Amino acid sequence: MVCLGNICRSPIAEGVLQSKVNSDLVFVDSAGTAAYHVGNAPDKRSIYIASKYNVNLKNQKARKFTVSDFESFDTIYAMDESNYQNIIKLAKNNSHISKVKLILNEVNPLSNQSVPDPYYGGTQGFEKVYMMLQEACSIIAEKLQNDR
Numbered sequence: 047m048v049c050l051g052n053i054c055r056s057p058i059a060e061g062v063l064q065s066k067v068n069s070d071l072v073f074v075d076s077a078g079t080a081a082y083h084v085g086n087a088p089d090k091r092s093i094y095i096a097s098k099y100n101v102n103l104k105n106q107k108a109r110k111f112t113v114s115d116f117e118s119f120d121t122i123y124a125m126d127e128s129n130y131q132n133i134i135k136l137a138k139n140n141s142h143i144s145k146v147k148l149i150l151n152e153v154n155p156l157s158n159q160s161v162p163d164p165y166y167g168g169t170q171g172f173e174k175v176y177m178m179l180q181e182a183c184s185i186i187a188e189k190l191q192n193d194r
């Protein structure tokens with residue numbers, strides 16, 4: 047799960063997807079394409095919204111996306127078009143490129159919609175982001191189940 051800062055959107059996506067899958071079988075992680083917040087906990091507003099739905103983000107710490115993530119993960123979900131482009135720039139081959147998807151295309155295929163960046167807005171934006179990611183992660187979890 048990748049966004050820009052790894053403190054608002056992708057921590058929610060990580061927490062929500064991990065809560066929907068068997069952690070013995072599926073490893074979920076998140077990262078940011080920028081290093082501004084490396085080492086920081088998720089934004090308080092993300093922690094608060096997730097906790098309302100019993101998803102704990104408190105143990106997460108921001109890190110920067112690295113080229114080795116292309117090898118470590120089967121699928122890389124970008125939150126928005128700009129994150130997508132930033133990840134693709136780091137790809138070394140077609141196999142890397144093919145792993146990168148816009149997360150909301152799981153909900154509306156080929157629509158190329160973005161999860162809006164809630165950082166500069168209020169709590170409402172985080173609620174909206176949470177709902178979008180909850181829907182996308184339900185679909186992803188179901189697919190992972192069917193893959194087995």
Ligand code: 4NP
Nearest residue numbers: 049050051052053054055165
């Ligand atoms: P995120 O949100 O990419 O969802 O974690 C942001 C967090 C921080 C900044 C921008 C977006 N920032 O500019 O510091």
